[in-house]
Amino acid sequence: MTRLIFRDDAYLREAPATVLAVSEAGVELDASLFYAQGGGQPGDTGSLVWDGGEMAIANTVKGEGETVLLKPAEGAATPPVGAAVTQRLDWDRRLRHMRMHTSMHLLCSLIKGAGVTGGQIGADRSRLDFDLAEPPTKEWLTEQLNALIAGNHPITTSWITGEELDANPGxxxxxxxxxxxxxxxxxxxxxxxxxxxxDLQPCGGTHVAATGEIGRVAVTKLENKGKQNRRVYLVLEEG
Known part of the structure; x- marks a missing residue:
């Protein structure tokens, strides 16, 4: 099991770790600063630095069980097993994902009662798909999203048991x-x-600490992706 550092502090940009295993699947550390791809959020990138070497990280993915694997960039050297390494996060990319991910939770809060059928977080553009016949207009969604962002609502996390979730499927x-x-x-x-x-929902991803950190957003496009499937595209306004 890899200890997930990002879960405790999504703002940490550098952290020490020890290499547990190296294989074709990737590099496994005892603790990961890097978020593993999942839930529509891309895996983090960055680098590992150790005495005498450095490895660029092209992606972070989930391994077997509850492990995290770091995928080296093409041609990058890998650290030896047992090495003490420093993890360095591509912070600018992560922060954009955090801002996007939090804004997508806000979008969910505005489209009440509609199930989410898919989604993808991107640094430049994100999307959510809803089981919905008629979505609100993109102008209304943009206005309401920015009002929620301006409210600077805090974002916090808590834990429940699987049984408690099963008892509250909503x-x-x-x-x-x-x-x-x-x-x-x-x-x-x-x-x-x-x-x-x-908004309150289960999520394993990374988020900003308050909605005001998102900055202005815009819903740029609504698409019909089936009889009851509507796709909503979202961007951070500074591009």
């Missing part, structure tokens, strides 16, 4: 993918006050 918005369960527990991401949150 917390899960995704229709085809179940939220990750780590050791029988499920991580909840809350936007806003505990007693009356703007």
């Amino acid at each position: 917390l899960v918005r995704t229709m085809s993918v179940q939220p990750p369960r780590s050791g029988g527990k499920v991580r909840l991401v809350r936007i806003g006050a505990e007693e009356n949150p703007v």
